[in-house]
Structure formats: structure tokens, C-alpha cells
Amino acid sequence: MRHDEIEEMRTLPLFVGVASTHVESMLRASFLQRFPAHVELAREGDPADFLHVIIDGQIEMYSAYRDRETTISVIGPGHSFIVAAVILDRVYLKSARALLPSRVLLIPAEAVRRSFGEDAAFSRALALELAGAYRSVVRELKNQKLRSSLERLANWVLTHDGESGGTGRFELPFDKKVLASRLGMAPEVLSRSIAALIPYGVKVSGRAVEISDMGALTGLAHPSPTIDGTVS
Incomplete structure (x- = not known):
């Protein structure tokens, strides 16, 4: 990334209170990429190589089974995906594609796990992401089953x-x-x-x-x- 891009990424809520050395280490290893609409960013079943942070645009999280496909959620700037797979070093349980032209920060999963284990502020930020995602899943389950x-x-x-x-x-x-x-x-x-x-x-x-x-x-x-x- 260019110097100005790194400085912009430092201000993300994900890095608030995180030690500058850890932020620097993660950003130096990261990629800031632009994706046109309809491009796939992550595929269900693939290893979780990156934590994706949406800077601009709109991303559809979806899943497929045989000849059926369903949208799980649509997320926008400030949200990360797919956090649980990255922390656990597991495969993605859902896929992601851009609905609009999007700018996404890709942080290597290994760097994320290292900072997760070493920096309490970063661990808290990821825990809040996971907690928010969990509560969204519960709400959606109730929405689907009760209405x-x-x-x-x-x-x-x-x-x-x-x-x-x-x-x-x-x-x-x-x-x-x-x-x-x-x-x-x-x-x-x-x-x-x-x-x-x-x-x-x-x-x-x-x-x-x-x-x-x-x-x-x-x-x-x-x-x-x-x-x-x-x-x-």
C-alpha cells in the first residue's frame, strides 16, 4: 500500500487503541484492493487467508448447496468478514461477492491471529465484531422462523x-x-x-x-x- 493509504487505514475502528507496532505490522503486510461489482472475494470451503475489511462499497455474503443459493447478509463500509474463520484458522462457511464497486482491505490471517494473541485492544475489537455478528444471526433466525x-x-x-x-x-x-x-x-x-x-x-x-x-x-x-x- 502507498503511504497515504496506510495512514488512512490506521484510522479504522478496528485499530482504535491497538499498539502502533501491531497496526504497522498488519498494514505493511496487507493489501488495499478495488473490486468491480459481481466479483467474488471469498469462496465457501476455501482456507481463510485474509480478514476482509470493507472500506467502500457493498458486499453480499451468500452460500450455495447443490443447485440452490441464498443471500445471508449484505454489509457495507466499516464491517469485517469472515472473522471467525480467520481466528480459528478454518475454511470459510460462506462466500462473498461485491454488489457494488468496492474497496476492501485484506489483512493476512496469520498477522491477524498474531496480533489477536498479543494485543488486548485488537482482541477486544475482534470480539465485538464476533458478538455483533452472532446477535445478527440470532435476530435473522427469529425473523425467518417467526414471521x-x-x-x-x-x-x-x-x-x-x-x-x-x-x-x-x-x-x-x-x-x-x-x-x-x-x-x-x-x-x-x-x-x-x-x-x-x-x-x-x-x-x-x-x-x-x-x-x-x-x-x-x-x-x-x-x-x-x-x-x-x-x-x-
């Missing part, structure tokens, strides 16, 4: 509207095929669910979403703080 397809979509619309400023208008951040997989439903089920939201004041035209009756949508969604992330 219908329509309820999952309604809650996703409410959550994403809040994340987009709460104006009642936003653009889908990825295509509908990815959204369907992210919500655990077939594309045709998503289409029917979108149509079923019309009586609740939600209109979807292309990638544009407009909410005209927030009360009706909230009544349908019945958001829960322990599922939808308002409880940390």
Missing part, C-alpha cells in the same frame, strides 16, 4: 426507510433478486408480497419505494426491538 414472507418484507421496508432518513421514500439498495434471497423467499413470492403491501400504503416502482401510510405498514409489520435491531 411470514409479507411480515419480513414489511419490517425490511420499515427498517430500511429508517436507515435512509425516515422520509418514506428510498431506493432499493440492490436488485429484487438479491432482496428476495436476503428475505428468504423466491423472487415470485417477493413480487406477490410487494403487491400485497399496496393496501398498507407501500408502492414499489422499479427500485423506488414510497410509503404513504406509515401507521398501516407499522401495524402489519409489528416490529420487535429484539428482532429488528433497536436493542443493541
Whole structure:
């Protein structure tokens, strides 16, 4: 990496409070790479050679089995993947690909494990990443098991509207095929669910979403703080 890139990477939350010698050692061995959309960054079953830290862009975490594929999550700047595989020196349990042009820091797994064992601040940062990921998995499991397809979509619309400023208008951040997989439903089920939201004041035209009756949508969604992330 160039000197200016190294200086930029030093400011990542992952390195807050970490000894400068450990940060320097990891960054000197790392790569800062740009990936175009749709490029695969990590493949399920491969050894975990790098800890990936998203600097810019959007990454889809997904998994495949036989002829089926599902989106596990979509993550953005500031998030790392796949931390558990790197720390345990195991293979990746999921794959990753860029949904948008992305800039990603690749830190060699061996350097990560060495600093994890030697620097308490770095260990804490990774522990927080793992804890956050675990709680996200529990929330998603509850979302999938306790809600219908329509309820999952309604809650996703409410959550994403809040994340987009709460104006009642936003653009889908990825295509509908990815959204369907992210919500655990077939594309045709998503289409029917979108149509079923019309009586609740939600209109979807292309990638544009407009909410005209927030009360009706909230009544349908019945958001829960322990599922939808308002409880940390």
C-alpha cells in the first residue's frame, strides 16, 4: 500500500487503541484492493487467508448447496468478514461477492491471529465484531422462523426507510433478486408480497419505494426491538 493509504487505514475502528507496532505490522503486510461489482472475494470451503475489511462499497455474503443459493447478509463500509474463520484458522462457511464497486482491505490471517494473541485492544475489537455478528444471526433466525414472507418484507421496508432518513421514500439498495434471497423467499413470492403491501400504503416502482401510510405498514409489520435491531 502507498503511504497515504496506510495512514488512512490506521484510522479504522478496528485499530482504535491497538499498539502502533501491531497496526504497522498488519498494514505493511496487507493489501488495499478495488473490486468491480459481481466479483467474488471469498469462496465457501476455501482456507481463510485474509480478514476482509470493507472500506467502500457493498458486499453480499451468500452460500450455495447443490443447485440452490441464498443471500445471508449484505454489509457495507466499516464491517469485517469472515472473522471467525480467520481466528480459528478454518475454511470459510460462506462466500462473498461485491454488489457494488468496492474497496476492501485484506489483512493476512496469520498477522491477524498474531496480533489477536498479543494485543488486548485488537482482541477486544475482534470480539465485538464476533458478538455483533452472532446477535445478527440470532435476530435473522427469529425473523425467518417467526414471521411470514409479507411480515419480513414489511419490517425490511420499515427498517430500511429508517436507515435512509425516515422520509418514506428510498431506493432499493440492490436488485429484487438479491432482496428476495436476503428475505428468504423466491423472487415470485417477493413480487406477490410487494403487491400485497399496496393496501398498507407501500408502492414499489422499479427500485423506488414510497410509503404513504406509515401507521398501516407499522401495524402489519409489528416490529420487535429484539428482532429488528433497536436493542443493541
